[in-house]
Amino acid sequence: MTDRTEIFDTIAAQIEPFNKKGVTVTEATTFQGDLEWDSLTVMDFVAAIEDEFDILITMNMQAEIETVGQLADAVAKLKG
């Protein structure tokens, strides 16, 4: 569980520079609805996450990810 917590915290930290609305980030925070990111912001953010964890999140996977929690799960799986 500590791994998962670490991943979540790292993702939350990566969200901050893009968090223009100052939304409090939880597991249930959605990228589109809560953070109101457009496709360009999503692309920059995904690139940052990929570099941070040295993974690759395909567009197919991205389409399934709506919340920060789902992203943390996906990162955990890709790292594992």
Add this chain to the structure above:
Amino acid sequence: MTDAGLATEKLPADPAEVAPERDLMSKFDALIAERQALIDTGVTDPFAIVMERVTSPTEAVIAGRDTILLGTYNYMGMTFDPDVIAAGHAALDQFGSGTNGSRMLNGTFRDHIEVEDALRDFYGMTGAIVFSTGYMANLGMISTLAGKGEYVILDADSHASIYDGCKQGNAEIVRFRHNDVADLDKRLGRLPKEAGKLVILEGVYSMLGDIAPLAEMVAVAKKHGAMVLSDEAHSMGFFGPHGRGVYEDQGCDVDFVVGTFSKSVGTVGGFCVSNHPKFEAIRLACRPYIFTASLPPSVVATAAASIRKLMTADKKRAQLWDNARKLHGGLKALGFRLGTENPDSAIIAIILDDQEQAVTMWQALLDGGLYVNMARPPATPAGTFLLRCSLCAEHTPAQIDTVLAMFEASGRAVGVIG
């Protein structure tokens, strides 16, 4: 004698309204409102322009006014070439107006073969397959080449037809930052070594008119064992010694070249050429090739005639580049912010601050007798608003002078330049 299918249906006098939440058209409310707000400002709807007459590759009548066309993709000015028109006439007379069938069944006529031969000669390649549009060439090639468990790696600024080709197929899709060689290298390096990979690049990116560093990108792709498809829609006819495109200009080999007949060739249709020994198999597996009607005989006949003339169109090519340099230099000197530092292609994009500025200036130009393309997000990169000019080999220096004077007047009136 009652034919069920023809029986008049008895409609209720007062049908129940579809609830808004079940009306499938409700999702377009925001779009409809945005368009209405734009039209309510009094401007001409930029997405409903009608060419009442077209008098040459560079002139048309719009709303009763003689207008210089600076926003078509008629780069080589082939649409009114007498030989091209004669070829179309002859094919109409000999083969009729349409094929009524798929290439795979009854839709392959003499000139479909002739235009594929012309493409092989033009590109110096062994294989050529013609599609009904350029959009369908990308849709078909990408979705057919890359299957389940394989990867498509595309530039983030790719054309919609490339994105849609990815969606239509079953491959895993990975994007890299626009024209960023290091980013492409990094992403390819994170993919499984053994998996099949297709890197998709464009010679010229049509929104800003910037060109790709293809030589470096192809080298990176090869290093990772990926195959490369280059879309040369906006470069055919005037890049490289034979006019084959940016890949030829930069001296690199790609596995597949996709192109279109709707730009430099001057009609409609799409194609892919390749030296791959198994290339013909695409015809047997590619759904956007199989499940649609083939191009009309007159269209492939005009395309074939045009492509053969483009092989030796050195004078037109030189004129087109002269025109691009003249317009780019002139706009830059007037103080406009442009999409590229240098005249890299036949597309010159003026970058504006917002939609209002773009629409006002576009309208002023149109009222003065000049048509350019207005482009806005999501079609444009980084949320920019653009007025896009695309040049033709048939634009005269005098027309470019007129165009520059119009840009100067409207740019000052709208406050884009000082």
